[in-house]
Amino acid sequence: MKEIIQLNGITSGYPGRQDILRELDFTLRPGQRIGLIGPNGCGKSTLLHTIMGLVPIRSGTIRLFGRQVNTEAEFHDARLRLGFLFQHADDQLFSPSVLEDVAFGPLNQGLGRREALDKAMATITRLGLEGFEDRVPYKLSGGEKKLAALATILVMEPDALLLDEPTTGLDKDTKQRILTILQGLDIACLVVSHEPDFLAEATDTLVALRDGQVVRSEAHAHTHVHIHEGGEEPHLHD
Ligand SMILES: Nc1ncnc2c1ncn2[C@@H]1O[C@H](COP(=O)(O)OP(=O)(O)OP(=O)(O)O)[C@@H](O)[C@H]1O
Ligand SMILES: [Mg+2]
Structure with a gap:
């Protein structure tokens, strides 16, 4: 089966502003569950918006479900198959x-x-x-x-999900309910989150956005028993 999302050499940003994504390559294949991390303002939401055709690209190519998409009509068709959860409801x-x-x-x-x-x-x-x-x-x-x-x-x-911080602001039980739903769906997803524990459960690969490019994450997300103070809070270990 064809790649669901394939970005090659994507440079994009907002009108009148400098590039946010710079020559970025990214692929989401059927069955893959990828977690995306990165600091505030690094461009994670911009990446998802770019995939959905909501931010104009300056160079590069976007292929969705095996077809190159350029026009609004082409993005419209792909959007019916890509479930995109905005960061702000x-x-x-x-x-x-x-x-x-x-x-x-x-x-x-x-x-x-x-x-x-x-x-x-x-x-x-x-x-x-x-x-x-x-x-x-x-x-x-x-x-x-x-x-x-x-x-x-x-x-x-949808055939794939793009989720921008799906659990931010949710209580523990609601997070668990969302996790159970996601785990019950047999579809590819790209999940942006600042919650390593959630990503460890919901995804199987972790990548990071750095300097406008998607790179392998050096952070290792995993679930674990918290014995130290503040263990209820999401955190990364070195
Ligand atoms: N509509 C817009 N117009 C101009 N600049 C924008 C717009 N949306 C975002 N930006 C800027 O683009 C950069 C990347 O923003 P983006 O929302 O993609 O970051 P993010 O990685 O999702 O951050 P966060 O973790 O805080 O959600 C930021 O500097 C932001 O201020
Ligand atoms: Mg964001």
Whole structure:
């Protein structure tokens, strides 16, 4: 099977600003679960946005599902198969109700209204959000928003996931619920996170973004028993 994501020599950045990604190469193959780490502001979200066609590239090529993508129409088709979770849930939620937001993707994929709403409701229930379907998304708590945003992508049964800090701000039980869901999905994913323990459970390869390029991570993420003070907090060991 073809590579899901293949970036070659990608340079990209925001209009009027210097390059953020510099001659970057990256590949995500079917079945791979890659964790991406890097300090604040190094360009992790920019990388995901670039893959989704939301940041214009200055040079290089992007291939998604084996096809080079350039135009908005080509990105549009690929976006229906790539589940992208924005770092900020407010960027993902825009409908008057959670149910409408979650049904939006399936409707876009061509499902009839009844079918889309049923599918949305089933996903809402799966994420433990039953009772929230009629709530106004922007009035939800941070964690509730994150779950609702996750529902809007999982409902589309994507072929791969791009998750930008999926567990930030979530409590332990909710994190575990998301982990269980991700582990139950047999699809490739690229997960940005500042939580090594989560990455150790959710992914099997760790890479880092450094100087605008994806490099093998020197950090080794693993789960472990915490016996030292502050062990509940996510951290890296040397
Ligand atoms: N829309 C934008 N316009 C201009 N500059 C931007 C925009 N979005 C991000 N930047 C800048 O691009 C750089 C990379 O930002 P990015 O959000 O990709 O970092 P990040 O690695 O995801 O950081 P964090 O861990 O804090 O989420 C930063 O210097 C940021 O200020
Ligand atoms: Mg980010």
